[in-house]
Amino acid sequence: MDKLVLIDGNSIAFRAFYALPLLTNSSGTYTNAAYGFTMMLMKVLEEEKPSRVLVAFDAGRTTFRHDQYKAYKGTRDKTPGELSEQLPLIKEVLDAFGVRHFELEQYEADDIIGTLAKLGDRNGIPVTIVTGDKDLLQLVTDYVTLLMTRKGVTDAERFDRQAIGDKYGLRPDQIVDLKGLMGDSSDNIPGIPGVGEKTALKLLHQFETVEGVLDHIPDLPGKKLKERVEEHQEQARLSKELATIYCEVPLDFSLEDLIYEGYDPVQVAPVFKQLEFKTLLERIQKDVPQEKVEVKTISSPTVTGDNTSEWESLFEEEELSLFVEKTAPNYHRADVLGVALSDGKRQVYIPLAVARDWRAFKDWLADPEKKKIAYDAKGTSIALSRHGLDSACYGFDVLLASYLINASESGHELSDIVERKLDGFLPDDDSVYGKGAKRKQLEGEELAAHLARKANALVALKPVLADELESYQLDALFYELEMPVTRVLAEMEWHGVKVDEERLRALGDELQERLDELTETIHDLAGTPFNINSPKQLGEILYDKLGLPVLKKTKTGYSTSADVLEKLAPQHEIVEQILHYRQVGKLISTYVEGLLKEMTETGKIHTRFQQAITATGRLSSTDPNLQNIPVRLEEGRRIRQVFVPSEADWVIVSADYSQIELRVLAHLSQDEGLMEAFRTDMDVHTKTAMDVFGVKESDVTSLMRRHAKAVNFGIVYGISDYGLSQNLNISRKEAAAFIQRYFDSYPGVKRYMDEIVQQAKKEGYVSTMLNRRRYLPDINSRHFNRRSFAERTAMNTPIQGSAADIIKQAMVHMQQALKEDGLDSRLLLQVHDELIFEAPRDEVDALSARVVDVMEGAVELSVPLKVDVNVGKTWYEAK
């Protein structure tokens, strides 16, 4: 059916701009109005299914109406630059959709819309007008309806004659009369002073039009009203005229030119990509025709007498991609759905059952000479191992390469990388398998096509990524550090960590008992039972019921965080109990129950070390996170008692770097004082206290040391007086004075901090010792907040990131060393500045000596690296 949609471009853009936060894409362009507009456009196209579309815009600041009335729209603020600069983006979007847009000097969008609405009406074509402007209601007829934006961006209310009648008791053509009487402050149309919507409606119900009202002035109720109308007759006529949409705009196109036959996702996708409309891109992506991939499948369940032999020549290739599809992200638990290989020209899907029985494939897979291109080599090799398939020689990990090229990039899914690096489309897993409850298992050709496509993508990506790594001098970091680290981590994860389940359960019972007591005490003190875990309910109890002073608020209500509660503790005994409750509750839910959930039948826990997550180069650990097992408080530290060696008569050995970040800072800054502290192996916080407070070592008090320590942390984090004052609970002024004195004492550090920020502003990124990069797009931002954050990041990242480089290097060397020395000891965990091993008791001395050598010698700095080793029967005792 024929249908014309007319969109009021400026009105919708305006609406979107104020409905959404001021978003920018990574190049700093504002995109919120364009984004909201596009959402609205897509919704309208989908729901109205128009056969013709036009988007009308206002042109320039003056129109023919200004000739009649100089002050027209005179009270309106200038359109903010952040909005007007988005109008060209919106027009780009429209061009990509193949939707016509139009603007004409001296006319407003309303007039263009009015002219076309009339045209549609006369030709019997149904018209829908989309706007946020009530004025356009005057255009409604039997054929013309109007969608008026309501809350947010895409929520709209439909008006036809009936709806206008219901709401105002008026015909559409009387809307101009309404404006004529009551005026419109947003357009600076005066109307009759003292006449608002109520009076105007009452008058129109009786006299129909402005003219009708003016003809019956003596009949109007009230003396005041009579006077006002009498006095402002001309103004009312002018106001009506100004509000009347002009429907005779000269147009140089016809309805035929507005034909819309749907959009081509291939045209739209690049524009969405440039604007970084990720969700919208995903939405259209499923409609993008996929590049044809010729897929061959080996469908036979057995090898003998089947088609596998046709494929064996593949294994003569120098390099193949290997893609393994899993049923879930956690490869320690997930099953393998299938395997796919590609050499770029041929691609093949191998069902798991076939793969397991196929000699030639297994030989290739385990061949240490046959290089594989993979996505997530670690997950791939572990998933295969779990199904009895040994794999070796992962030469190129697409995931790690993408991560090194830009760690801050939002997505490192294969489909994201294909999109970024190949300007291509790979349907992501959610669109192929479905999301959430709709997720389905694919089979046969469909699965084969999807996996083969991914294997192909790996081959296509490798040269592109390899070139990019080289051009940023990331190739050494990639091939000599990150790829080897992946192999080390794979072994650590695969082996897992043994947990004493019985002890964990006993600890859990004990903690639960404690928690029950605390719950009872707290409810008694509050005088009523409530959910202590709910910050909302807790806030009501503390602040409303018990009347404690509100020191800090959050976006949604009262703050009940520990730093606030600690300040409130002296005022009411319930506070201390709550703090303890929180502590114990955390231990039970996260550590006791959390760890029990992750235990396997063999009594082990297999975490996943994420190697492509952090912006600084650190690892992270998930399912469970074994990098945040409690240590600071004794009650929590006992959790470490359950981490035990996996073999009898073995022990846990922990080796940690002492002050690695400050040593890295000494090296990077070449500050004489700081280097001196480490060369003489002093307690660095004491040394800082001596320098900052100007006292002898023997006169450093524990408070002075504590403050000096906080300043040292602050320096590493990219210091601000505010942050330090919060941490130390002192005034900002005092904090600023500390910082000043620190910089006076360590001028080299000050110089380094200034230089690194300058460098970041100039280059747009900072680097670590091993050349790892982090881009800082906000470093030159006009927003104080974003810029400050970027500046602190510029100071922190080289420090945190270089420390990450160093321990990764040590891990690779250590794995090598264990092998060379013929030791059975095993690396289990890495916790940023420490390595945890399990070792046969009789290897402890050899291991300890070796690990100190390796870790201290991982890289050469201007100051020594120092490692402390501890041994115990459990992780708890290895301290």
Next chain:
DNA sequence: GAGGTCACG
């Protein structure tokens, strides 16, 4: 799914 809170380095 977001926000608040808290565990670690």
Next chain:
DNA sequence: ACGTACGTGACCTCT
């Protein structure tokens, strides 16, 4: 004047 310390992950509640 502006308002946060840097980097993570997990659990809970509530919409």
